[in-house]
Amino acid sequence: MSRVPTEEAKSGGNIRRLTAPAIASRKGGEPVVMLTAYTARTAELLDRHCDMLLVGDSVAQVIYGLPSTLPVSLDMMIAHGAAVVRGSARSLVVVDLPFGSYEEGPEQAFRSAARVLQETGAGAVKLEGGVKMAPTIEYLTARGIPVMAHVGLTPQAVNTLGGYRARGGRNDEFSEIFDDAVAVDKAGAFSMVIEAVLESLAVSITHAVNCPTIGIGASARCDGQVLVVDDMLGMFERNAKFVRRFENLASRIDAAAETYAATVRARQFPDPSHTYAARVRSRAEA
Ligand code: KIV
Secondary structure, three states, rough: OOOOOOHHHHHOOOOOOOOHHHHHOOOOOOOOOEEOOOHOOOOHHHHOOOOOEEEEEHHHOOOOOOOOOOOOHHHHHHHHHHHHHHHHHOOEEEEOOOOOOOOHHHHHHHHHHHHHHHOOOOOOOEEOOOOOHHHHHHHHHHHOOOOEEEEEHHHHHHHHHOOOOOOOHHHHHHHHHHHHHHHHHHOOOOOOOOEOOOOHHHHHHHHHHHOOOEEEEOOOOEEEEEEOHHHHHOOOOOOOOOOOOOOHHHHHHHHHHHHHHHHHHHHOOOHHHHOOOOOOOOOOOO
């Protein structure tokens, strides 16, 4: 397993990592590019194309095959966050605070977020929720922790929402999510994810708030976009409506594994170029 030199190594260590204020200043400008990442090698590959890498709690489904994000622990997020920071040099790394690690109140959230920043080297945390989370966002931001908010479909609330359907279609839902977005913006979030909402709602929020909005199933008129990397690479058979597959990696892996298996069964691998033959040493070498 040979390591490809990181962008930082290639540049002689001159790459500066993007910061939360740098992302905040992109409001209304060039769209902000974000993808999720969970491992060091994937982070290395994505780093030069992205502005932010999100270590999402979607690690639950993507890496661990879990049915929802609820079982993810803070220790899991920290392990994956540290790997993504090691693999990247340029992108701002944002780590999700997992379910149960911040909802009790600002102080619990501070303890969890401080561990994330100290133990991973990431530059920001993300948490789900709107009006109710605004005091926590204000508390963290005032104490040196940049917070990305997440409104609309908030997967950690799957049990109260009753599923993963798109949101904002009902009048009360539309104004509730709009109020959430305004509240987290006022509280000091440096950016916010808007997930799976009516396009008109995403556009209204983007116009109303000061921080950049990052859409997923929202609108191309948000200030940036995010997708789960394995969805975008075509690793899964089924995807949400908002996913576009930019590659079909699942079928490529299937084809490579099929060829490998056939080659092994035919005893055609390894061949002499992949095996070690005894070298005859000359007298001078002996
Ligand atoms: O966990 C995650 O991957 C996310 C994105 C869907 C925004 O929160």
